[in-house]
Amino acid sequence: MGRTNDFRGNRSGGPRDSRSYAGRNAPGGSRDSGRSDDRRAPDVTMMNVDLNQLNAHNYVELADEAMKSMLDYERAEKSKSRLTTTKIRSLLTLINRAEDLARLESGTELSEARIQDLLHAQVRFAYESGREESVKRFLEQTQLLSFLKCVIQSGEKAKFELFARYFESLVAYHRFHGGRE
Numbered sequence: 001m002g003r004t005n006d007f008r009g010n011r012s013g014g015p016r017d018s019r020s021y022a023g024r025n026a027p028g029g030s031r032d033s034g035r036s037d038d039r040r041a042p043d044v045t046m047m048n049v050d051l052n053q054l055n056a057h058n059y060v061e062l063a064d065e066a067m068k069s070m071l072d073y074e075r076a077e078k079s080k081s082r083l084t085t086t087k088i089r090s091l092l093t094l095i096n097r098a099e100d101l102a103r104l105e106s107g108t109e110l111s112e113a114r115i116q117d118l119l120h121a122q123v124r125f126a127y128e129s130g131r132e133e134s135v136k137r138f139l140e141q142t143q144l145l146s147f148l149k150c151v152i153q154s155g156e157k158a159k160f161e162l163f164a165r166y167f168e169s170l171v172a173y174h175r176f177h178g179g180r181e
Contacts, residue, residue: 049143051150056162063169064176066142071177074134083134084180088171091128091135094121099164102157110155118152118160142170 049066074082098117105111110118125145129136139145144167151159 049141051143051147054143054147054162054166059162059166060169063142063166064173067170067173067179068177070138070141071174071179073137081133081137082180083138083174085171085175086181087128087132087135088138088174091121091125092167092171094124095164095167099160102160108157110157110160114160115152115155118148122148122152138170144170 049062054062070083094117098114098121101117102110102114105114122145125139125148129139129145144163147163147166151163
């Protein structure tokens with residue numbers, strides 16, 4: 001498959017970016033680094049979604065990869081702060097309401113009322129990520145907050161629709177890969 005246009009209209013096709021979340025198990029870390037029978041969990045790298053590659057043809061695949069990677073990380077790290085389907089569905093509900101209303105409006109641009117709905121969602125995303133580390137990790141890895149800001153700046157319905165579908169795919173693959181309720 002050749003190069004594709006991303007949600008911003010840019011051409012893409014380069015490698016995906018990833019970030020290591022070795023945390024406390026990193027070499028030289030504080031957790032029993034001198035022990036000879038090393039029983040630490042292996043370092044796990046979470047995939048970090050590149051918004052320049054996200055488009056209408058690959059958002060499902062990227063959502064699948066992102067959620068599998070995130071859940072693998074949570075399991076390997078035995079993270080106490082685990083993302084729940086209920087938590088991310090509460091954020092998705094804000095987006096679904098705005099999307100339903102945007103579909104009823106004519107034109108290709110979002111109305112001022114929908115922009116205000118999305119700004120409210122942005123604030124809620126920030127608040128929830130401040131309350132729970134798992135939500136912060138989810139928003140950073142999936143780039144949802146950055147994507148939402150791009151949608152707000154552009155005001156384009158098509159970008160908002162892609163955002164909503166991508167978010168819904170993330171929730172679906174969270175459950176598919178065994179995410180907690």
